[in-house]
Structure formats: structure tokens, C-alpha cells
Amino acid sequence: MPFALAALGGLVIGSFLNVVAYRLPRGESLVSGRSRCPSCGTHIKPYDNVPVVGWLLLRGHCRHCGARISPRYPIVELVSAVLAVAVVLRGHSGREIALGLTLVVVLVPVALIDLDHRIIPNRITLPAAVAAVAIGLVTAPGRVPEQLIAGAAAAAFLLVFVLAYPRGMGMGDVKLAGVLGLFLGRSVGVAILAGVLSATLVGAVVIARVGVERGRKTALPFGPFLALGGLVALFAGAAIVHWYVHTSL
Ligand SMILES: [Zn+2]
Known part of the structure; x- marks a missing residue:
């Protein structure tokens, strides 16, 4: 039911x-x-x-x-x-379900708007950040620091990435990465990795189809890939982090 x-x-x-x-x-x-x-x-x-x-x-x-x-x-x-x-x-708890449903509501329009207009509006990322922290404060205040650290770390990582490789990326992606950290906590690493991997894969397919010269000029928006990574992390992030910790130690 x-x-x-x-x-x-x-x-x-x-x-x-x-x-x-x-x-x-x-x-x-x-x-x-x-x-x-x-x-x-x-x-x-x-x-x-x-x-x-x-x-x-x-x-x-x-x-x-x-x-x-x-x-x-x-x-x-x-x-x-x-x-x-x-x-x-x-979802194992009300917290996971509330965070998960809100994240879906954020990521679907972000991906579509970035595809159509090449922007990630602050009118989505800002309320999303507030919602993630509010849900955290209500359901598990002890885990809010993890959310904040993950959000700051993810935004900082993307900022360096954007400065080093600006094609198809912008400050909207930095803010979106921060939002993902607030929702996903430590699993945000999986989100960014999955986002970068899927963007690289699609970029390679584009280059294979239209050639290097035109492919390099085709700037794919990064937001939809980051959103996809966010969903991967939402559903498999904990399992992937667990697997990684246990196979690398
Ligand atoms: Zn009509």
C-alpha cells in the first residue's frame, strides 16, 4: 500500500x-x-x-x-x-525517506533546466540546502555536522575542478555539489565520482561520433551528470562506501 x-x-x-x-x-x-x-x-x-x-x-x-x-x-x-x-x-528511517524524496524533487528539475538552459538556478539550490539542513536538524541533529562537512568539501572540490576545467561547468555546479553533500553526507564522494565518470563516458561517445574537433566544442552541461551521480549515491552510496572501506583496508 x-x-x-x-x-x-x-x-x-x-x-x-x-x-x-x-x-x-x-x-x-x-x-x-x-x-x-x-x-x-x-x-x-x-x-x-x-x-x-x-x-x-x-x-x-x-x-x-x-x-x-x-x-x-x-x-x-x-x-x-x-x-x-x-x-x-x-528507506530505513523517516530521515532517509524525507531526505531521499526531497533530493529527487531537487535533482529532476535541476537536470532538465541545465539541459535546456545551461543554468542551475539559485532558486532551486538555495531552498534545497535549507531543506536538507532542516530535515537533518529535525530528524538527527547529531549528524548535521557530517552533512555540513560533506557539503563544504564537495563544493570546494568542484570549485577547484571548475577553475581547472571550466568547459561546461560553472558556479551552479559548485552549489549543486554542496547541496548533494548536505543531502548525502559522506556518500557525496560516490556522487561526484559517478558524475565525473558518466560525463567522461558520454563525452568520449560524443567525440567518437562527431570527431575530436567538433566534439571538443560540444560543451555538455555537467549538472545532469552530477544529478545522475547524486541518484547513484542515494541508492548505492552506502554500499559502495562500505565495499571500498572493506576492500582497501
Ligand atoms: Zn496546441
Whole structure:
């Protein structure tokens, strides 16, 4: 039953995160105003706006003008639902579930906005940092120092990285790394490692496909990789840290 609830909640949250990813960088209100077709501007009917189902029934086209509606919307809703269920399934405590669900709510729009606009808005990272510390203070104040140290260390590491290798990275990535540290504690090392590895891998694939000359000019935004690393650390970070400590000692 909690899983069905988490799945439904995840779909609804995913639908809201689509709205956040579209409206926040455009400076539009997140709460007021119904969704419109990006092509013709017609208000989307509430029954067409049901997560995933609406898109499927319309076969990915606006009911009014017939313009194609990106499959990204239902995909984001489905991914959010899967992540919400996974967080609830794996969470050992209220603290883990609260931190995990909040982190998902932060990372999904951050990845989408960075892909679309090459920015990571302070309007997401700042409230995210406050939320992580607040959840820590309420649920396990004794572990807040670990959160703060991990956040500072991750931000400092990324800052050095950005200064040394600025292509496709910026201060938004530094702040996002700090936020990941606040949410993940010591597992943030896994997040950064997974982020750098996946970015390197995708960068190599791009270079293999378009050649070194054009590939080097294709600056991939780093935020989506950092977000992916954050999810890897969220679900496997503790296990990976445990494995590393026990195999290297
Ligand atoms: Zn339309």
C-alpha cells in the first residue's frame, strides 16, 4: 500500500516538476495559471493533464492544434514515480525517506533546466540546502555536522575542478555539489565520482561520433551528470562506501 501511494504521489510530483522545469527559468509562477500548450497557448484541460495517461490518450499531440507534445513529459512523470517508490522501498528511517524524496524533487528539475538552459538556478539550490539542513536538524541533529562537512568539501572540490576545467561547468555546479553533500553526507564522494565518470563516458561517445574537433566544442552541461551521480549515491552510496572501506583496508 505505501508503494502504491508512493507511485501515485511520484506521478503527481513528476507532473509538478515538469511545470517547475518549464516555468522557473522563464520567470513564470509555479502555482498560479493552468498549463498551456507550448505551441498554440490553449489551456490544457484538467482531464488531459492527468500524468502519463493524458499524454497516452492524446497520443502525444495537443487536442486543439495537433502540435506534438514531447514524450519527455510522461517520461519525467514515470521516472519520478519510480524514484519515489525506490526511496520509500529502501528507506530505513523517516530521515532517509524525507531526505531521499526531497533530493529527487531537487535533482529532476535541476537536470532538465541545465539541459535546456545551461543554468542551475539559485532558486532551486538555495531552498534545497535549507531543506536538507532542516530535515537533518529535525530528524538527527547529531549528524548535521557530517552533512555540513560533506557539503563544504564537495563544493570546494568542484570549485577547484571548475577553475581547472571550466568547459561546461560553472558556479551552479559548485552549489549543486554542496547541496548533494548536505543531502548525502559522506556518500557525496560516490556522487561526484559517478558524475565525473558518466560525463567522461558520454563525452568520449560524443567525440567518437562527431570527431575530436567538433566534439571538443560540444560543451555538455555537467549538472545532469552530477544529478545522475547524486541518484547513484542515494541508492548505492552506502554500499559502495562500505565495499571500498572493506576492500582497501
Ligand atoms: Zn496546441
